[in-house]
Amino acid sequence: MAQTSTVARGGGHSAPARRRSHRPARRSSRLPSWVVPYVLLLPGLLVIAILLLYPLYQMVDMSFHKVGLRQIRPNPQPAEFLGLGNYTAVFESELFWTSLRNTVVFAAITVALTLVAGTLVGLLLHRLGKKMSTFVIVGIMAAWATPPTATAIIWKWLFDADAGVANWALNLLPDGLSSLLFGRSDWSGEPWLNDPSTIYLVLVVAVVWASFPFIAVSVLAGLKSIPSELYEAARVDGSAPLTTFRKITFPLLRPVFSVLLVLSVIWDFKVFTQLYVLAGGTTNRESFNLSLWAYTEAFSAPPKMGFGAAIAVVLTLIMLLITAVYVRQIVKTEDVR
Protein backbone atom coordinates (compact mmCIF):
# COMPACT_ATOMS: atom_id res chain seq x y z
CA MET A 1 0.00 0.00 0.00
CA ALA A 2 1.28 3.43 -0.86
CA GLN A 3 2.25 5.57 2.06
CA THR A 4 -0.62 7.97 1.66
CA SER A 5 -1.20 8.47 5.30
CA THR A 6 0.84 10.83 7.30
CA VAL A 7 -1.63 11.06 10.10
CA ALA A 8 -0.58 9.36 13.25
CA ARG A 9 -2.66 6.28 13.42
CA GLY A 10 -2.17 2.78 14.52
CA GLY A 11 -3.01 1.52 11.05
CA GLY A 12 -6.10 0.03 9.53
CA HIS A 13 -7.07 -3.61 9.24
CA SER A 14 -4.54 -4.16 6.51
CA ALA A 15 -1.50 -2.39 7.75
CA PRO A 16 -0.50 -3.00 11.32
CA ALA A 17 3.06 -2.23 10.32
CA ARG A 18 2.21 1.37 9.66
CA ARG A 19 2.30 1.99 13.35
CA ARG A 20 6.03 2.16 13.28
CA SER A 21 6.29 3.96 9.96
CA HIS A 22 7.17 7.57 9.30
CA ARG A 23 6.30 10.17 11.80
CA PRO A 24 3.83 12.73 10.48
CA ALA A 25 5.73 15.22 8.44
CA ARG A 26 4.42 18.48 9.70
CA ARG A 27 2.73 19.95 12.73
CA SER A 28 2.55 16.71 14.57
CA SER A 29 1.99 16.95 18.26
CA ARG A 30 4.88 15.89 20.36
CA LEU A 31 3.34 12.59 21.44
CA PRO A 32 4.77 9.55 19.72
CA SER A 33 1.97 8.00 17.72
CA TRP A 34 1.84 4.68 19.55
CA VAL A 35 0.99 6.52 22.74
CA VAL A 36 -2.07 8.26 21.32
CA PRO A 37 -4.63 5.45 21.70
CA TYR A 38 -3.52 4.80 25.26
CA VAL A 39 -3.84 8.47 26.14
CA LEU A 40 -7.35 8.53 24.64
CA LEU A 41 -8.28 5.38 26.49
CA LEU A 42 -6.82 6.37 29.84
CA PRO A 43 -9.67 8.50 31.28
CA GLY A 44 -12.33 5.94 30.40
CA LEU A 45 -10.22 3.08 31.64
CA LEU A 46 -9.60 4.89 34.93
CA VAL A 47 -13.33 5.44 35.41
CA ILE A 48 -14.06 1.78 34.75
CA ALA A 49 -11.23 0.66 36.99
CA ILE A 50 -12.19 2.88 39.92
CA LEU A 51 -15.96 2.55 39.70
CA LEU A 52 -16.38 -1.01 38.46
CA LEU A 53 -13.25 -3.14 38.75
CA TYR A 54 -12.02 -1.98 42.13
CA PRO A 55 -15.48 -2.34 43.71
CA LEU A 56 -15.68 -5.76 42.11
CA TYR A 57 -12.45 -6.73 43.83
CA GLN A 58 -13.70 -5.19 47.06
CA MET A 59 -16.93 -7.10 46.81
CA VAL A 60 -15.04 -10.39 46.60
CA ASP A 61 -12.73 -9.30 49.40
CA MET A 62 -15.61 -8.26 51.63
CA SER A 63 -17.36 -11.56 51.07
CA PHE A 64 -14.58 -13.19 53.11
CA HIS A 65 -14.88 -10.73 55.97
CA LYS A 66 -17.35 -9.71 58.59
CA VAL A 67 -18.27 -6.18 57.62
CA GLY A 68 -20.81 -4.54 59.87
CA LEU A 69 -21.55 -1.21 61.52
CA ARG A 70 -18.12 -0.96 63.12
CA GLN A 71 -16.40 -1.23 59.79
CA ILE A 72 -18.48 1.39 58.01
CA ARG A 73 -18.38 4.11 60.65
CA PRO A 74 -15.79 6.88 60.46
CA ASN A 75 -12.55 5.50 61.95
CA PRO A 76 -13.45 1.98 60.94
CA GLN A 77 -12.21 -1.04 62.80
CA PRO A 78 -10.47 -3.68 60.71
CA ALA A 79 -12.84 -6.37 59.46
CA GLU A 80 -12.58 -9.83 60.91
CA PHE A 81 -11.53 -12.49 58.41
CA LEU A 82 -14.10 -15.26 58.18
CA GLY A 83 -12.71 -17.41 55.41
CA LEU A 84 -15.63 -19.08 53.72
CA GLY A 85 -17.86 -18.31 56.70
CA ASN A 86 -20.18 -15.97 54.81
CA TYR A 87 -20.57 -18.46 52.00
CA THR A 88 -21.41 -21.31 54.38
CA ALA A 89 -23.98 -19.05 56.00
CA VAL A 90 -25.44 -18.21 52.58
CA PHE A 91 -25.78 -21.83 51.52
CA GLU A 92 -27.19 -22.86 54.88
CA SER A 93 -29.79 -20.13 54.90
CA GLU A 94 -33.34 -21.12 53.96
CA LEU A 95 -33.64 -17.84 52.11
CA PHE A 96 -30.89 -18.92 49.74
CA TRP A 97 -32.99 -21.66 48.20
CA THR A 98 -36.17 -19.61 47.91
CA SER A 99 -34.25 -16.65 46.46
CA LEU A 100 -32.32 -18.88 44.07
CA ARG A 101 -35.53 -20.55 42.94
CA ASN A 102 -37.24 -17.18 42.50
CA THR A 103 -34.28 -15.81 40.54
CA VAL A 104 -33.86 -18.78 38.22
CA VAL A 105 -37.53 -19.58 37.58
CA PHE A 106 -38.33 -15.93 36.99
CA ALA A 107 -35.40 -15.48 34.59
CA ALA A 108 -36.15 -18.69 32.66
CA ILE A 109 -39.83 -17.87 32.16
CA THR A 110 -39.29 -14.21 31.44
CA VAL A 111 -36.40 -14.70 29.01
CA ALA A 112 -38.36 -17.36 27.11
CA LEU A 113 -41.55 -15.31 26.93
CA THR A 114 -39.71 -12.11 26.01
CA LEU A 115 -37.77 -13.76 23.22
CA VAL A 116 -40.80 -15.57 21.79
CA ALA A 117 -43.09 -12.54 22.01
CA GLY A 118 -40.40 -10.21 20.69
CA THR A 119 -39.54 -12.47 17.77
CA LEU A 120 -43.19 -12.91 16.80
CA VAL A 121 -43.75 -9.16 16.89
CA GLY A 122 -40.52 -8.64 14.92
CA LEU A 123 -41.72 -11.06 12.23
CA LEU A 124 -45.09 -9.35 12.20
CA LEU A 125 -43.50 -5.89 11.82
CA HIS A 126 -41.50 -7.21 8.88
CA ARG A 127 -44.64 -8.26 7.05
CA LEU A 128 -46.74 -5.19 7.79
CA GLY A 129 -46.95 -2.29 5.38
CA LYS A 130 -44.73 0.70 6.00
CA LYS A 131 -47.33 2.91 7.67
CA MET A 132 -48.75 0.17 9.84
CA SER A 133 -45.30 -0.97 10.91
CA THR A 134 -44.28 2.58 11.91
CA PHE A 135 -47.53 2.88 13.85
CA VAL A 136 -46.87 -0.32 15.79
CA ILE A 137 -43.21 0.60 16.40
CA VAL A 138 -44.21 3.96 17.89
CA GLY A 139 -46.63 2.08 20.16
CA ILE A 140 -44.14 -0.47 21.43
CA MET A 141 -41.59 2.32 21.97
CA ALA A 142 -43.90 3.71 24.63
CA ALA A 143 -43.72 0.43 26.55
CA TRP A 144 -39.97 0.22 26.11
CA ALA A 145 -39.30 3.81 27.17
CA THR A 146 -41.33 3.73 30.37
CA PRO A 147 -38.93 3.94 33.32
CA PRO A 148 -38.73 0.70 35.37
CA THR A 149 -40.12 2.33 38.50
CA ALA A 150 -43.10 3.65 36.54
CA THR A 151 -43.57 0.26 34.84
CA ALA A 152 -43.80 -1.48 38.20
CA ILE A 153 -46.16 1.14 39.59
CA ILE A 154 -48.46 0.98 36.56
CA TRP A 155 -48.73 -2.82 36.73
CA LYS A 156 -49.22 -2.68 40.46
CA TRP A 157 -52.17 -0.43 39.77
CA LEU A 158 -53.53 -2.63 36.96
CA PHE A 159 -53.43 -5.59 39.34
CA ASP A 160 -54.86 -3.70 42.28
CA ALA A 161 -57.23 -5.86 44.33
CA ASP A 162 -60.26 -3.57 44.24
CA ALA A 163 -59.86 -1.02 41.48
CA GLY A 164 -57.52 -2.96 39.19
CA VAL A 165 -58.33 -3.51 35.54
CA ALA A 166 -57.02 -7.10 35.69
CA ASN A 167 -59.68 -8.27 38.12
CA TRP A 168 -62.35 -6.40 36.20
CA ALA A 169 -61.27 -8.09 32.95
CA LEU A 170 -61.15 -11.55 34.57
CA ASN A 171 -64.67 -11.00 35.87
CA LEU A 172 -65.78 -10.33 32.30
CA LEU A 173 -64.94 -13.90 31.31
CA PRO A 174 -68.00 -16.16 31.15
CA ASP A 175 -68.27 -17.87 34.54
CA GLY A 176 -68.08 -21.35 33.03
CA LEU A 177 -64.87 -20.60 31.12
CA SER A 178 -63.30 -18.87 34.09
CA SER A 179 -64.00 -21.81 36.43
CA LEU A 180 -62.73 -24.21 33.82
CA LEU A 181 -59.46 -22.29 33.41
CA PHE A 182 -58.76 -21.03 36.90
CA GLY A 183 -61.19 -22.96 39.08
CA ARG A 184 -63.04 -19.80 40.07
CA SER A 185 -65.32 -17.23 38.55
CA ASP A 186 -65.29 -14.31 40.97
CA TRP A 187 -62.11 -12.24 40.92
CA SER A 188 -63.37 -9.23 42.84
CA GLY A 189 -60.86 -8.13 45.46
CA GLU A 190 -58.27 -10.74 44.45
CA PRO A 191 -55.05 -9.48 46.11
CA TRP A 192 -52.30 -10.18 43.58
CA LEU A 193 -49.52 -8.49 45.48
CA ASN A 194 -49.70 -10.31 48.81
CA ASP A 195 -48.40 -13.70 47.84
CA PRO A 196 -44.89 -14.33 46.38
CA SER A 197 -46.12 -16.50 43.51
CA THR A 198 -48.64 -13.94 42.29
CA ILE A 199 -46.15 -11.09 42.85
CA TYR A 200 -43.84 -12.93 40.47
CA LEU A 201 -46.71 -13.45 38.02
CA VAL A 202 -47.26 -9.69 37.87
CA LEU A 203 -43.50 -9.18 37.68
CA VAL A 204 -43.24 -11.50 34.66
CA VAL A 205 -46.05 -9.65 32.90
CA ALA A 206 -44.52 -6.25 33.67
CA VAL A 207 -40.98 -7.20 32.60
CA VAL A 208 -42.08 -8.98 29.42
CA TRP A 209 -44.24 -5.99 28.54
CA ALA A 210 -41.32 -3.62 29.00
CA SER A 211 -38.67 -5.71 27.25
CA PHE A 212 -40.31 -7.38 24.24
CA PRO A 213 -40.15 -4.16 22.14
CA PHE A 214 -36.36 -4.17 22.17
CA ILE A 215 -36.27 -7.78 20.96
CA ALA A 216 -38.89 -7.04 18.29
CA VAL A 217 -37.07 -4.03 16.90
CA SER A 218 -33.72 -5.85 16.93
CA VAL A 219 -35.19 -8.89 15.16
CA LEU A 220 -36.76 -6.54 12.63
CA ALA A 221 -33.38 -4.92 11.98
CA GLY A 222 -31.90 -8.38 11.46
CA LEU A 223 -34.72 -9.47 9.15
CA LYS A 224 -34.22 -6.43 6.97
CA SER A 225 -30.63 -7.47 6.41
CA ILE A 226 -31.57 -10.88 4.96
CA PRO A 227 -31.62 -10.74 1.16
CA SER A 228 -35.14 -11.27 -0.17
CA GLU A 229 -33.84 -13.63 -2.90
CA LEU A 230 -33.46 -16.32 -0.24
CA TYR A 231 -37.15 -16.10 0.60
CA GLU A 232 -38.15 -16.08 -3.04
CA ALA A 233 -36.10 -19.21 -3.64
CA ALA A 234 -37.75 -20.85 -0.65
CA ARG A 235 -41.18 -19.92 -1.96
CA VAL A 236 -40.40 -21.30 -5.40
CA ASP A 237 -39.34 -24.53 -3.75
CA GLY A 238 -42.67 -24.62 -1.94
CA SER A 239 -41.26 -24.26 1.57
CA ALA A 240 -43.79 -23.93 4.39
CA PRO A 241 -43.54 -20.77 6.54
CA LEU A 242 -42.28 -22.69 9.57
CA THR A 243 -39.63 -24.48 7.52
CA THR A 244 -38.54 -21.17 6.04
CA PHE A 245 -38.14 -19.74 9.54
CA ARG A 246 -36.19 -22.77 10.73
CA LYS A 247 -33.95 -23.14 7.70
CA ILE A 248 -33.37 -19.55 6.63
CA THR A 249 -34.40 -16.92 9.15
CA PHE A 250 -33.18 -18.53 12.33
CA PRO A 251 -29.72 -19.61 11.12
CA LEU A 252 -29.05 -16.20 9.58
CA LEU A 253 -30.22 -14.38 12.67
CA ARG A 254 -28.41 -16.68 15.07
CA PRO A 255 -25.81 -14.03 16.03
CA VAL A 256 -28.61 -11.55 16.74
CA PHE A 257 -30.43 -14.10 18.85
CA SER A 258 -27.38 -14.94 20.89
CA VAL A 259 -26.78 -11.26 21.67
CA LEU A 260 -30.44 -10.84 22.61
CA LEU A 261 -30.42 -13.99 24.71
CA VAL A 262 -27.36 -12.92 26.69
CA LEU A 263 -28.70 -9.41 27.23
CA SER A 264 -32.08 -10.76 28.35
CA VAL A 265 -30.49 -13.25 30.73
CA ILE A 266 -28.35 -10.49 32.21
CA TRP A 267 -31.28 -8.13 32.60
CA ASP A 268 -33.74 -10.65 33.98
CA PHE A 269 -31.37 -12.41 36.34
CA LYS A 270 -30.64 -9.27 38.27
CA VAL A 271 -34.09 -7.69 38.17
CA PHE A 272 -34.31 -5.45 41.19
CA THR A 273 -36.21 -2.21 40.73
CA GLN A 274 -39.49 -3.71 39.52
CA LEU A 275 -39.43 -6.42 42.20
CA TYR A 276 -38.61 -3.89 44.91
CA VAL A 277 -41.60 -1.78 43.92
CA LEU A 278 -44.04 -4.67 43.39
CA ALA A 279 -43.08 -6.48 46.58
CA GLY A 280 -43.27 -3.20 48.49
CA GLY A 281 -39.65 -2.97 49.64
CA THR A 282 -37.72 -5.46 51.69
CA THR A 283 -40.30 -6.73 54.12
CA ASN A 284 -41.65 -9.70 52.19
CA ARG A 285 -38.78 -12.21 52.61
CA GLU A 286 -40.56 -14.99 50.75
CA SER A 287 -40.48 -12.96 47.57
CA PHE A 288 -36.75 -12.16 47.61
CA ASN A 289 -34.60 -12.93 44.63
CA LEU A 290 -30.82 -12.97 45.03
CA SER A 291 -30.40 -9.24 44.23
CA LEU A 292 -33.05 -8.13 46.66
CA TRP A 293 -31.79 -10.51 49.34
CA ALA A 294 -28.21 -9.23 48.99
CA TYR A 295 -29.46 -5.67 49.18
CA THR A 296 -31.58 -6.37 52.23
CA GLU A 297 -28.80 -8.10 54.15
CA ALA A 298 -26.35 -5.32 53.39
CA PHE A 299 -28.55 -2.31 54.02
CA SER A 300 -31.16 -3.09 56.62
CA ALA A 301 -30.23 -2.78 60.25
CA PRO A 302 -27.95 -4.32 61.35
CA PRO A 303 -25.99 -4.12 58.10
CA LYS A 304 -24.28 -7.37 57.20
CA MET A 305 -22.26 -6.17 54.25
CA GLY A 306 -19.88 -9.12 54.05
CA PHE A 307 -22.81 -11.51 53.97
CA GLY A 308 -24.56 -9.39 51.33
CA ALA A 309 -21.37 -9.32 49.28
CA ALA A 310 -21.16 -13.13 49.40
CA ILE A 311 -24.70 -13.38 47.97
CA ALA A 312 -23.76 -10.90 45.26
CA VAL A 313 -20.66 -12.94 44.37
CA VAL A 314 -22.79 -16.09 44.06
CA LEU A 315 -25.26 -14.25 41.80
CA THR A 316 -22.47 -12.89 39.60
CA LEU A 317 -20.86 -16.32 39.27
CA ILE A 318 -24.14 -17.95 38.25
CA MET A 319 -24.64 -15.29 35.61
CA LEU A 320 -21.12 -15.62 34.28
CA LEU A 321 -21.52 -19.41 34.04
CA ILE A 322 -24.78 -19.17 32.12
CA THR A 323 -23.62 -16.50 29.73
CA ALA A 324 -20.01 -17.65 29.24
CA VAL A 325 -20.71 -19.79 26.20
CA TYR A 326 -22.70 -17.10 24.48
CA VAL A 327 -20.33 -14.32 25.38
CA ARG A 328 -17.59 -16.32 23.64
CA GLN A 329 -19.79 -16.53 20.61
CA ILE A 330 -20.50 -12.80 20.67
CA VAL A 331 -16.82 -12.05 21.03
CA LYS A 332 -16.19 -14.22 17.98
CA THR A 333 -18.82 -12.60 15.79
CA GLU A 334 -18.32 -9.08 17.06
CA ASP A 335 -15.66 -6.97 15.49
CA VAL A 336 -13.45 -6.91 18.56
CA ARG A 337 -10.36 -8.38 17.01
Add this chain to the structure above:
Amino acid sequence: MNPRTAKQLKKSGLNAAGVMVFLIAVFPVYWMVATAFKPNDEIFTTRFIPFPLAPTMDHVSRVLTKGVAGHSIWQYLLNSAIVALGTVLIGSVFALLAATAVARFRFRFRTSFLILLLIVQMVPAEALLIPLFLMVKRLGLYDRLLGLIIVNVGFTLPFAIWMLRTFVAAVPKELEEAAAIDGAGRFVTFWKVLFPLVAPGLVATSIFSFITAWNEFVFALTLINDQGTYTMPVALQFFTGQRSTDWGGIMAASTLMTIPVIAFFMLVQRRMVSGLVAGAVKG
Protein backbone atom coordinates in the same frame (compact mmCIF):
# COMPACT_ATOMS: atom_id res chain seq x y z
CA MET B 1 -62.27 -18.22 -2.36
CA ASN B 2 -60.16 -16.61 -5.05
CA PRO B 3 -56.48 -15.85 -4.35
CA ARG B 4 -57.09 -12.13 -4.31
CA THR B 5 -59.57 -12.20 -1.44
CA ALA B 6 -57.31 -14.65 0.38
CA LYS B 7 -54.50 -12.16 0.13
CA GLN B 8 -56.75 -9.32 1.29
CA LEU B 9 -57.91 -11.41 4.20
CA LYS B 10 -54.37 -12.23 5.18
CA LYS B 11 -53.42 -8.59 5.05
CA SER B 12 -56.26 -7.49 7.26
CA GLY B 13 -55.41 -10.35 9.62
CA LEU B 14 -51.85 -9.04 9.91
CA ASN B 15 -53.07 -5.49 10.41
CA ALA B 16 -55.43 -6.64 13.14
CA ALA B 17 -52.51 -8.36 14.88
CA GLY B 18 -50.54 -5.14 14.55
CA VAL B 19 -53.32 -3.15 16.18
CA MET B 20 -53.49 -5.72 18.99
CA VAL B 21 -49.77 -5.38 19.68
CA PHE B 22 -50.10 -1.60 19.63
CA LEU B 23 -52.95 -1.69 22.14
CA ILE B 24 -51.16 -4.08 24.49
CA ALA B 25 -48.06 -1.90 24.42
CA VAL B 26 -49.83 1.42 24.82
CA PHE B 27 -52.69 0.59 27.17
CA PRO B 28 -50.70 0.56 30.46
CA VAL B 29 -49.06 3.90 29.60
CA TYR B 30 -52.44 5.31 28.59
CA TRP B 31 -53.94 4.03 31.82
CA MET B 32 -51.27 5.83 33.83
CA VAL B 33 -52.08 9.14 32.11
CA ALA B 34 -55.84 8.54 32.28
CA THR B 35 -55.69 7.78 36.01
CA ALA B 36 -53.66 10.93 36.59
CA PHE B 37 -56.54 13.03 35.28
CA LYS B 38 -59.43 11.17 36.90
CA PRO B 39 -61.15 12.44 40.05
CA ASN B 40 -60.83 10.08 43.01
CA ASP B 41 -64.35 8.63 42.70
CA GLU B 42 -63.48 7.48 39.17
CA ILE B 43 -60.17 6.03 40.37
CA PHE B 44 -61.32 4.01 43.36
CA THR B 45 -64.08 2.03 41.77
CA THR B 46 -64.53 -1.53 40.59
CA ARG B 47 -66.14 -0.23 37.41
CA PHE B 48 -64.06 0.17 34.28
CA ILE B 49 -63.99 3.81 33.27
CA PRO B 50 -62.05 3.97 30.01
CA PHE B 51 -61.28 7.69 30.16
CA PRO B 52 -61.71 10.51 32.69
CA LEU B 53 -65.40 11.43 32.66
CA ALA B 54 -64.76 14.61 34.62
CA PRO B 55 -61.11 15.33 33.87
CA THR B 56 -59.30 17.11 36.68
CA MET B 57 -55.90 18.72 37.20
CA ASP B 58 -56.16 18.12 40.96
CA HIS B 59 -53.55 15.38 41.13
CA VAL B 60 -51.06 17.15 38.89
CA SER B 61 -51.33 20.44 40.73
CA ARG B 62 -51.24 18.65 44.10
CA VAL B 63 -47.96 16.85 43.34
CA LEU B 64 -46.48 20.06 41.98
CA THR B 65 -47.42 22.21 44.95
CA LYS B 66 -47.73 19.98 48.00
CA GLY B 67 -45.61 17.20 46.55
CA VAL B 68 -44.58 14.17 48.52
CA ALA B 69 -42.14 13.54 51.36
CA GLY B 70 -42.09 17.25 52.14
CA HIS B 71 -41.00 18.60 48.78
CA SER B 72 -42.64 19.53 45.51
CA ILE B 73 -42.23 17.15 42.60
CA TRP B 74 -40.33 19.99 40.90
CA GLN B 75 -37.52 19.48 43.37
CA TYR B 76 -37.21 15.78 42.52
CA LEU B 77 -37.50 16.41 38.79
CA LEU B 78 -34.76 19.00 39.12
CA ASN B 79 -32.54 16.58 41.08
CA SER B 80 -33.09 13.90 38.45
CA ALA B 81 -32.28 16.35 35.68
CA ILE B 82 -29.06 17.43 37.43
CA VAL B 83 -27.96 13.83 37.85
CA ALA B 84 -28.82 12.86 34.28
CA LEU B 85 -27.23 15.94 32.69
CA GLY B 86 -24.13 15.68 34.86
CA THR B 87 -23.75 12.04 33.91
CA VAL B 88 -24.08 12.86 30.22
CA LEU B 89 -21.69 15.83 30.26
CA ILE B 90 -18.90 13.95 32.06
CA GLY B 91 -19.56 10.58 30.52
CA SER B 92 -19.72 11.62 26.88
CA VAL B 93 -16.23 13.16 26.97
CA PHE B 94 -14.73 9.95 28.34
CA ALA B 95 -16.79 7.85 25.96
CA LEU B 96 -15.81 9.84 22.89
CA LEU B 97 -12.11 9.62 23.68
CA ALA B 98 -12.19 5.90 24.39
CA ALA B 99 -14.43 5.17 21.40
CA THR B 100 -12.02 7.02 19.12
CA ALA B 101 -9.17 4.96 20.53
CA VAL B 102 -10.83 1.60 19.86
CA ALA B 103 -12.39 2.53 16.53
CA ARG B 104 -9.46 4.38 15.02
CA PHE B 105 -6.36 2.70 16.36
CA ARG B 106 -4.97 -0.79 16.57
CA PHE B 107 -3.00 -1.29 19.72
CA ARG B 108 -2.12 -3.93 22.23
CA PHE B 109 -4.92 -4.78 24.66
CA ARG B 110 -7.54 -3.36 22.28
CA THR B 111 -9.39 -6.67 22.12
CA SER B 112 -8.99 -7.18 25.84
CA PHE B 113 -10.47 -3.76 26.45
CA LEU B 114 -13.51 -4.51 24.28
CA ILE B 115 -14.08 -7.81 26.02
CA LEU B 116 -13.73 -6.01 29.34
CA LEU B 117 -16.50 -3.64 28.24
CA LEU B 118 -18.77 -6.62 27.57
CA ILE B 119 -17.98 -8.37 30.83
CA VAL B 120 -18.36 -5.39 33.14
CA GLN B 121 -21.88 -4.87 31.82
CA MET B 122 -22.75 -8.26 33.20
CA VAL B 123 -21.88 -7.51 36.78
CA PRO B 124 -25.08 -6.75 38.66
CA ALA B 125 -25.16 -3.16 39.86
CA GLU B 126 -26.70 -4.37 43.11
CA ALA B 127 -23.52 -6.36 43.72
CA LEU B 128 -21.25 -3.35 43.40
CA LEU B 129 -23.67 -1.33 45.47
CA ILE B 130 -22.07 -2.39 48.76
CA PRO B 131 -18.45 -1.37 47.98
CA LEU B 132 -19.60 1.74 46.10
CA PHE B 133 -21.74 2.78 49.06
CA LEU B 134 -18.69 2.58 51.31
CA MET B 135 -16.53 4.44 48.78
CA VAL B 136 -19.06 7.25 48.40
CA LYS B 137 -19.40 7.50 52.15
CA ARG B 138 -15.65 7.73 52.69
CA LEU B 139 -15.30 10.43 50.04
CA GLY B 140 -17.96 12.50 51.78
CA LEU B 141 -20.29 12.23 48.78
CA TYR B 142 -23.11 10.49 50.62
CA ASP B 143 -26.39 12.42 50.30
CA ARG B 144 -24.96 14.50 47.47
CA LEU B 145 -26.03 14.45 43.84
CA LEU B 146 -22.38 14.55 42.79
CA GLY B 147 -21.86 11.08 44.26
CA LEU B 148 -24.79 9.80 42.25
CA ILE B 149 -23.44 11.45 39.09
CA ILE B 150 -20.05 9.80 39.51
CA VAL B 151 -21.55 6.36 40.05
CA ASN B 152 -23.84 6.80 37.04
CA VAL B 153 -20.89 7.79 34.86
CA GLY B 154 -19.23 4.51 35.81
CA PHE B 155 -22.28 2.46 34.96
CA THR B 156 -23.21 4.16 31.70
CA LEU B 157 -19.67 4.42 30.33
CA PRO B 158 -19.03 0.84 29.13
CA PHE B 159 -22.16 0.79 27.05
CA ALA B 160 -21.62 4.34 25.80
CA ILE B 161 -18.15 3.41 24.51
CA TRP B 162 -19.53 0.22 22.99
CA MET B 163 -22.25 2.14 21.16
CA LEU B 164 -20.18 5.14 20.16
CA ARG B 165 -17.36 3.15 18.61
CA THR B 166 -19.60 2.05 15.75
CA PHE B 167 -20.39 5.69 14.97
CA VAL B 168 -16.71 6.61 14.97
CA ALA B 169 -15.87 3.62 12.80
CA ALA B 170 -18.56 4.69 10.31
CA VAL B 171 -16.77 7.96 9.54
CA PRO B 172 -14.48 7.39 6.53
CA LYS B 173 -10.85 7.53 7.56
CA GLU B 174 -9.92 9.21 4.30
CA LEU B 175 -11.40 12.48 5.54
CA GLU B 176 -9.01 12.62 8.45
CA GLU B 177 -6.14 11.52 6.27
CA ALA B 178 -6.91 14.33 3.83
CA ALA B 179 -6.98 16.80 6.69
CA ALA B 180 -3.65 15.52 7.92
CA ILE B 181 -2.13 15.86 4.46
CA ASP B 182 -3.33 19.43 4.43
CA GLY B 183 -1.26 19.92 7.52
CA ALA B 184 -3.86 19.71 10.25
CA GLY B 185 -2.52 18.49 13.57
CA ARG B 186 -4.08 15.65 15.51
CA PHE B 187 -6.24 17.83 17.66
CA VAL B 188 -7.48 19.96 14.77
CA THR B 189 -8.29 16.82 12.76
CA PHE B 190 -10.22 15.43 15.67
CA TRP B 191 -12.10 18.63 16.45
CA LYS B 192 -12.81 19.90 12.94
CA VAL B 193 -13.24 16.66 11.00
CA LEU B 194 -14.11 13.71 13.19
CA PHE B 195 -16.15 15.46 15.86
CA PRO B 196 -18.80 17.09 13.62
CA LEU B 197 -19.34 13.80 11.81
CA VAL B 198 -19.66 11.78 15.01
CA ALA B 199 -21.89 14.38 16.68
CA PRO B 200 -25.23 12.71 15.77
CA GLY B 201 -23.96 9.44 17.21
CA LEU B 202 -22.74 11.27 20.27
CA VAL B 203 -26.18 12.79 20.74
CA ALA B 204 -27.81 9.36 20.49
CA THR B 205 -25.35 7.86 22.96
CA SER B 206 -25.83 10.81 25.31
CA ILE B 207 -29.58 10.45 25.24
CA PHE B 208 -29.22 6.79 26.10
CA SER B 209 -27.01 7.66 29.07
CA PHE B 210 -29.42 10.41 30.05
CA ILE B 211 -32.34 7.98 30.13
CA THR B 212 -30.35 5.41 32.10
CA ALA B 213 -29.34 7.98 34.70
CA TRP B 214 -32.83 9.52 34.81
CA ASN B 215 -34.39 6.11 35.47
CA GLU B 216 -31.74 4.83 37.86
CA PHE B 217 -33.25 3.63 41.13
CA VAL B 218 -31.01 1.42 43.26
CA PHE B 219 -28.11 3.83 43.72
CA ALA B 220 -30.41 6.79 44.23
CA LEU B 221 -32.19 4.74 46.91
CA THR B 222 -28.97 3.80 48.69
CA LEU B 223 -26.69 6.80 48.29
CA ILE B 224 -29.27 9.46 49.16
CA ASN B 225 -30.96 9.69 52.51
CA ASP B 226 -31.92 13.35 52.64
CA GLN B 227 -35.44 13.85 51.28
CA GLY B 228 -34.65 17.10 49.52
CA THR B 229 -32.00 15.29 47.48
CA TYR B 230 -34.16 12.37 46.28
CA THR B 231 -34.46 11.77 42.60
CA MET B 232 -37.82 11.11 40.95
CA PRO B 233 -37.78 7.28 40.98
CA VAL B 234 -37.11 7.25 44.74
CA ALA B 235 -39.62 9.99 45.48
CA LEU B 236 -42.34 7.93 43.75
CA GLN B 237 -42.07 5.32 46.49
CA PHE B 238 -43.37 7.77 49.05
CA PHE B 239 -46.86 7.94 47.63
CA THR B 240 -47.43 4.49 49.06
CA GLY B 241 -48.44 4.93 52.68
CA GLN B 242 -48.85 2.33 55.40
CA ARG B 243 -52.59 1.99 54.82
CA SER B 244 -53.39 3.44 51.45
CA THR B 245 -51.79 4.62 48.25
CA ASP B 246 -52.45 7.98 46.63
CA TRP B 247 -52.96 6.47 43.17
CA GLY B 248 -53.99 9.74 41.55
CA GLY B 249 -50.87 11.46 42.84
CA ILE B 250 -48.49 8.63 42.02
CA MET B 251 -49.86 8.38 38.47
CA ALA B 252 -49.57 12.14 37.98
CA ALA B 253 -45.96 12.05 39.21
CA SER B 254 -45.16 8.97 37.10
CA THR B 255 -46.59 10.71 34.05
CA LEU B 256 -44.39 13.75 34.68
CA MET B 257 -41.36 11.46 34.99
CA THR B 258 -42.18 9.34 31.95
CA ILE B 259 -43.13 11.94 29.33
CA PRO B 260 -39.62 13.39 28.79
CA VAL B 261 -38.16 9.89 28.52
CA ILE B 262 -40.67 8.76 25.90
CA ALA B 263 -40.09 11.95 23.92
CA PHE B 264 -36.30 11.47 23.99
CA PHE B 265 -36.69 7.83 23.16
CA MET B 266 -38.65 8.44 20.01
CA LEU B 267 -35.88 10.76 18.83
CA VAL B 268 -33.10 8.22 19.02
CA GLN B 269 -34.68 4.79 18.88
CA ARG B 270 -33.25 3.77 15.51
CA ARG B 271 -29.69 4.67 16.34
CA MET B 272 -30.01 3.04 19.71
CA VAL B 273 -31.01 -0.29 18.29
CA SER B 274 -28.10 -0.26 15.89
CA GLY B 275 -25.81 0.54 18.80
CA LEU B 276 -27.24 -2.14 21.06
CA VAL B 277 -26.79 -5.00 18.66
CA ALA B 278 -23.84 -3.40 16.91
CA GLY B 279 -21.91 -5.79 14.77
CA ALA B 280 -24.32 -8.65 15.22
CA VAL B 281 -26.78 -7.15 12.77
CA LYS B 282 -25.00 -6.46 9.55
CA GLY B 283 -27.44 -4.04 7.97
